[in-house]
Amino acid sequence: MTIKLPITVSAEEQVSEQFDLNKQILERIEAWANFETMKANWFEDEDYNIRCQFTLISQHTFDEKFRALDSTDWSVDTDKCTAVKLGDIAQKQHVFITITDELNAAIEQAGTWIGSNVQANVQQLIRQWLLVLADKYQFDAID
Template structure:
């Protein structure tokens, strides 16, 4: 049986299947970064992240209780301390309008969320 990675990334249903290769690459990349930073050495403190790539945050954040979510430019997330799990939405529409450099910008948003949580647990920050 295959074990799920601690950090998952999935595109919202609004995206075509053409995004899947990039998503798979990003997921492998960020899990490797976490492995290099030794995030998985303490099994009692293994953080998990469930990232969803969305067109815009407005679509996903309606109805969410703002006090439980942290919102920044291009992403929003909620950390559940009881299970060391983070749900995050990463917006892409503003990046598409910028043109080139979409992948590095997505990586920065993933890293920003992951490091915000990691810092609370004394873990080494991830780098791009």
């Protein structure tokens, strides 16, 4: 039996292979995100639950699907190579994050405690987006 968690994390095959983000690592990041949001009481009110899908994509996918996207439903940041669809709390939120060598290196330089661990770098990116969600939907911030 598969349990559907409110916050899910996936990566396209190219990103998984390039950065060695296998299913087990993605599941650990997903578990961490759900645990942190649970600690911050995001799921206290059953009528006000958030669902969010984080997808790690390649630069090629971002360029092909999002760079020229003209839609009021999506917020596309071409500098950070992210595409976000945040709707009403009852809808599933979607965050597409482009993972590149440059981004991974920039994250490492910004926080020396992270080291060279891609998993921790991805976790830090998702943490930043969870803080954005907390602010948008007036949830308590995660640690």
